[in-house]
Amino acid sequence: MRRIPVEVPAHGAKPYDVIISGELLDEAGKIAKNVVKPCKALIFTDNNVVPLYADIVEKSLANEGFKVFRFIYESGEDRKNLQTVEAALNYLTENEFTRTDLIVALGGGISGDLAGFTASIYLRGIEFIQIPTTLLAMVDSSVGGKTGCNLAGGKNLAGAFYQPRCVICDPDVLETLPPEQFACGVAEAVKTGILGSTQLFDLFRGGLRKNDIPAVIEECVSIKARIVQEDEKEAGIRKVLNLGHTVGHAIEKISSYTIPHGYAVATGMSIIARACAKEGICSSQTAQDIVIVLKENGLPVETSFSADEIYSVAVLDKKRKNDVITLVLPQKIGSCLLKEYDVKAVKSFFEKGLT
Structure with a gap:
């Protein structure tokens, strides 16, 4: 297992680790518990990822005492918009998520960007972690705190810099990734x-x-x-x-x-x-x-x-x-x-x- 620390002390964000290892999804709950106390946890993912990995992550979180919810949106760049963010915010409100609760971004770069942006603005900020399932998200978008969505005028024109509490990279999941x-x-x-x-x-x-x-x-x-x-x-x-x-x-x-x-x-x-x-x-x-x-x-x-x-x-x-x-x-x-x-x-x- 490799841990790569990310520190951004100048802006008050908490340092976090990017953890890289095979067979890591089963450990997601234990890793999450190391950075936040068991709480409500929203798995933010798309319809393509759900049948592949949502059950594994949900079970891992539940085993560590998290009460797990799912927000599932239809995959695609055209869904990376304010409408999806608003739907997620409403879901959090309906299920009475508080500032001590957690969002878990499970999927590729779009899920990470949307989940992170949602976390950054819900109640002016709640914790989130990244579990990237694509190579692009592992090597780039899950690290560094860029979050956001597209507007009619262009890509990523709405967003925030908001760091995750940890990033969990399991290269084994790339086996299911389309070429x-x-x-x-x-x-x-x-x-x-x-x-x-x-x-x-x-x-x-x-x-x-x-x-x-x-x-x-x-x-x-x-x-x-x-x-x-x-x-x-x-x-x-x-x-x-x-x-x-x-x-x-x-x-x-x-x-x-x-x-x-x-x-x-x-x-x-x-x-x-x-x-x-x-x-x-x-x-x-x-x-x-x-x-x-x-x-x-x-x-x-x-x-x-x-x-x-x-x-x-x-x-x-x-x-x-x-x-x-x-x-x-x-x-x-x-x-x-x-x-x-x-x-x-x-x-x-x-x-x-x-x-």
Whole structure:
């Protein structure tokens, strides 16, 4: 069992552990009991995860004295909205949850984001824990406290920074993950290698091997934990974790969320890498390495959307300040920089990555 500590003392959040081990779902109740006293516990999950893991987690929690409830929503990016959050809030109210009770996010990144956001605003904040069941959630979204939902104008435009009490990662659950969802997690893990670790990036050359998955999860969590500890609320260095996301979020929105998040981010990273090579920010070899590794792992590196279409959505990016957008740009494998662009100059930069 590996425990990776995450500390964000500057903003008053309690330190917590990301626990990584096989056969861990059966221990969820014991782990939860170590961070909160037995209480009402709401399993917040979607209809796809329920038949796979809800009973296991519910039994584990109940065995440790928790009174377990379930909030189940229909899976899909189009359900990551304020309507789902409101339904969850109403469910908590109807069942008389108090500030001493608990929300358990069980599922992928959408469940984690929605459950965490709900926890952050119900009674101005109740405890929650993360039990990610997708590779994407394990390597990225379950760690660091970003929570939220989509609005009509774009992705993750409503949300809060709100840290969990613990994160329980059981790689065994990835056996049930559809290949497309697994590839989405690989995209986020490759991103982490590009911005922080040549050794991690090299694990994806020729395609990720099954026996390397636990090491990938540990390294991604360790890198993200270090960044979050330095910059919890994305005032500076944490912005590097958005590599590929400005373009990726735009692609998701334009496609009406029919393109999965990881696929969109992979395409976004490819576009940014090619543009960086043309501007001399990285070498053509670095850009080529990024594109090849993404392709070797079954991820898309091209889009049919135009620079105009991408730009029209990207200008709403959360990292925009007045007429300036900060882009994350790879310099070499293991290192990225943050560069501010005038909004009007961003479209031509995107065009360089599309041609």
